[in-house]
Amino acid sequence: MEKVFFVLGDSPPHRVQSPSSIQTFNQCQRKYFYSYVEKLPTVPSVATTRGAIAHSVLEHFFDVSLEGVSWENCSSKFKQVVQELLVREWVSHKSEFDSFALLQEEQVALFEETLHMVFGWVDQFVQRLAAQGGDVSSAFRALTPVREVNYQSAKWHARGVIDVIEEFGGKVRVMDYKTSNHTNIDEYRLQLGIYALLYFEKHGRLPDAAGVYFLRANQTHFVNVDDELLERARQEILKIHEHTQSLEKHRYPRHISYLCKWSTGQCDFYDHCRADPD
Known part of the structure; x- marks a missing residue:
């Protein structure tokens, strides 16, 4: 899992956020606290x-x-x-x-x-x-694409590792690989928007396309790369910076959902969270 860190010289300090840290925050703020503030260990699955x-x-x-x-x-x-x-x-x-x-x-x-x-x-x-x-x-x-490219933006205090950047025919595509069961591209719209924003900040132009190779289904899906996609990415980054300045646990409420525990597994922090008093 990607870890956030502090940028020196900023007051107050901003954590550098990634698509995965933002997704975690949106799913459960307490999980974000355990993972990115307390930095509790996680286990592979x-x-x-x-x-x-x-x-x-x-x-x-x-x-x-x-x-x-x-x-x-x-x-x-x-x-x-x-x-x-x-x-x-x-x-x-x-x-x-x-x-x-x-x-x-x-x-x-x-x-x-x-x-x-x-x-x-x-x-x-x-x-x-x-x-x-x-x-x-x-x-x-x-x-042959550029692979595993680490982009960071000092302006947005955000980072992301893009799996592949494909350039051919004068066009640029930023792509991600997924092995999950889900092929709903909307679930990855924010991630792709952040990638497009990071690419734009570095190169001064938008990628022509952003999408996902869904390996399990052997399908490829794309989102429209436009101002709306980038604006949502900007707003989500600003929102998480606003809500993650505190180091106090009570400011990161639990969100009880099916992501806490399911038939074949549970959240990395499930036992810790149950035993942890608010």
Whole structure:
């Protein structure tokens, strides 16, 4: 989880906010307090670990050697690459998977589902590659994005790590990967708006598009990048700065909802919150 920090020289100090910290605040202010003010430790989950693995696989995919890759074999070659990357990442996260106490068949099913996700993404990528035309290497280089870019704005005291920035045909797209069940782009409108705002602050122009690769559903959805999107991002950033100056817990009320505890898990701070007097 992204952590906030203080910017020196400002009075009063502003925490530097991120899409995840703002989302946490909007879901439950007490959870925000535990995570970003008290900085209580969190534990990995199956969902967050699998998400990190999928992100890493797609990030490193673009470092692949293109020797021997042709239009005839590029799909199979690329799927072999992502499968090898996935195996490597899975092994490197073995201790985390062991801590989840999953049955062997559950781990196998999770691996196969994740492999299916990245295979679906490869299919989409090959389609875009073919649309470029020319030779495979040139098309691949043209579609290779800037990856894992850390943007910070001193003006807005905000930051965000953009998964991919794609530039081709004179157009710029800021994109995020999601492995969740949900494909409702409206749930990610604020996150994408903050990314667009950060991009605008740095480059002096808006991205032409902002969207999400929903890996589980093998779908790609976009939001309109316009003044309305940026204005909402600005207002949400201002709102959270206004409401998070205090270090006093009682100023961060609990919000009891289905996000406290559900059938397969619970909030990282569920037990602490229940035992913590107001």
